[in-house]
Amino acid sequence: MTSDALGASQLRRVNAFRGLMIDSGVWRDAHDYHRSLFKLHQLALHGWGIATGLEVTIGQDRDTVTISPGLAVDPHGNYVLVSEPFDHRFQSRTACVLHLALEYSEIASGPWQPRDDQNGQPTRIIEAYRIRQRDHEPASPGIEVCRVDFDPLLGPIRDADDPTNPRKNEIDRRNRQGLTPTDPLHHGLGSEFRGTIDLPRINRPSSAAGEPTLPERTGGTTSLVPLTSSSSSRQSRPDRPSRTVPLSVIRHSGRDWNVHTAGIGQLARAASLTGAEVPVVEETLPEAAARAPRIAYLTGSGRLTLSAAEREALAALLNVGTIIVGDGCSSGAGGSSGAREFGRSFIDAVSSTGKMLQAVQRGHPMLESYFLFAQLPPGTGTAGSAVSDANPSSVFYLDGDYGCAWSGGAANQPLARGTIRDAMELGMNLVHHRTS
Numbered sequence: 001m002t003s004d005a006l007g008a009s010q011l012r013r014v015n016a017f018r019g020l021m022i023d024s025g026v027w028r029d030a031h032d033y034h035r036s037l038f039k040l041h042q043l044a045l046h047g048w049g050i051a052t053g054l055e056v057t058i059g060q061d062r063d064t065v066t067i068s069p070g071l072a073v074d075p076h077g078n079y080v081l082v083s084e085p086f087d088h089r090f091q092s093r094t095a096c097v098l099h100l101a102l103e104y105s106e107i108a109s110g111p112w113q114p115r116d117d118q119n120g121q122p123t124r125i126i127e128a129y130r131i132r133q134r135d136h137e138p139a140s141p142g143i144e145v146c147r148v149d150f151d152p153l154l155g156p157i158r159d160a161d162d163p164t165n166p167r168k169n170e171i172d173r174r175n176r177q178g179l180t181p182t183d184p185l186h187h188g189l190g191s192e193f194r195g196t197i198d199l200p201r202i203n204r205p206s207s208a209a210g211e212p213t214l215p216e217r218t219g220g221t222t223s224l225v226p227l228t229s230s231s232s233s234r235q236s237r238p239d240r241p242s243r244t245v246p247l248s249v250i251r252h253s254g255r256d257w258n259v260h261t262a263g264i265g266q267l268a269r270a271a272s273l274t275g276a277e278v279p280v281v282e283e284t285l286p287e288a289a290a291r292a293p294r295i296a297y298l299t300g301s302g303r304l305t306l307s308a309a310e311r312e313a314l315a316a317l318l319n320v321g322t323i324i325v326g327d328g329c330s331s332g333a334g335g336s337s338g339a340r341e342f343g344r345s346f347i348d349a350v351s352s353t354g355k356m357l358q359a360v361q362r363g364h365p366m367l368e369s370y371f372l373f374a375q376l377p378p379g380t381g382t383a384g385s386a387v388s389d390a391n392p393s394s395v396f397y398l399d400g401d402y403g404c405a406w407s408g409g410a411a412n413q414p415l416a417r418g419t420i421r422d423a424m425e426l427g428m429n430l431v432h433h434r435t436s
Helices: 003-008 024-046 189-193 261-274 285-291 308-319 335-351 402-406 417-432
Strands: 049-053 056-058 064-067 070-073 079-082 086-089 096-113 121-134 143-150 216-218 221-223 247-250 280-283 295-298 323-327 385-388 395-399
Touching: 024 070, 049 143, 064 096, 079 096, 079 121, 086 121, 247 261, 247 285, 261 280, 261 402, 261 417, 280 285, 285 308, 308 323, 308 335, 323 335, 335 395, 402 417
Parallel strands: 247 280, 247 295, 295 323, 323 395
Antiparallel strands: 049 070, 056 064, 064 086, 070 079, 096 121, 096 143, 216 221, 385 395
16 A cells, blocks of 8 residues: 555544643544554455354254354454354245345443443443344445345255255355455555545645545545556456356366366355356256356366267357366376366367367457456466467366366465466456456
């Protein structure tokens, strides 16, 4: 965070001098300065979301869940501490999607003035929490801990058999926001704080062209306008996804077809921060051809053998514009040789549909669809490369085991944070490819 950006937030502190009259307003301003500065630091450098705990498990009673103790930071920068388990029972007379949200709350507390007078003024405020059930996504500053597509006629609430694709009356944890540090290279400071911190307005003369823009007052809060425009392709995080990009993980007869399930889940979660909702389904090629998802993802650690019906479905997906992605796994049972064998057989299968693949070079639309890359990042291996068909590209084979990188690397070989982030950004480019 630059000094110019800090100045644009217009923090105001008490100017102390001999003879200054101290009343409740001065005292409040003095403490509000430190609270606002703390929130600004938290959101700018560390982000918001669930920091630890707050796990959701099935409770003992029907349609009841238990939320474990934990800590979160809401979008306003408030710390929300849950110190003991909390039970909640989902209730609805009609079928609907129910959201369970954690919210910051303040409770007036004693000692009281006059002393022992419950009708007097509280001298303390407890920073507490509340957990609310809503039939819509929680608005800021709520933090979703889970949701349920609830139907009271379909039996009790239960854990999801497939956490990546919960069904009716199954707990859906896919929209939990983890505490994600804010990278100043990724987001403008102003976009992170738009409408989050109520800071005093300071009136100044209009800035000359090219000088930093001052905050604008909207709806009782200060909206920080980014100080400079940027030619970077990196974009600000929206409040909620603005487009849906269905993704199918293709189930085939080869080895390790679902080895990247965890990585795909992490990618879908990260993509929500870039304005894309990525519902994930595991299905065969013929099943995917009937649905026509935006992306069909295939992985494995050995030869990919497709039946005639599967090859026909692959061709049908390409005809309707589905983006086919192959990503061999070098951490699977077949190792690096298995990943190479998967890659060769994937390219052969795609070539049989008439697609001609060539190396992805600098300037390719996939390298610029959201984040800007000059070349492919390394992924899990020591180098990264890719091939695709001609524009508009609809087939990609990624030679870098990015699916494992999306989940942090193999269990016995964790990746560096920068490598994981580069791989995740490449994955989000795939999500946003040809969506504009």
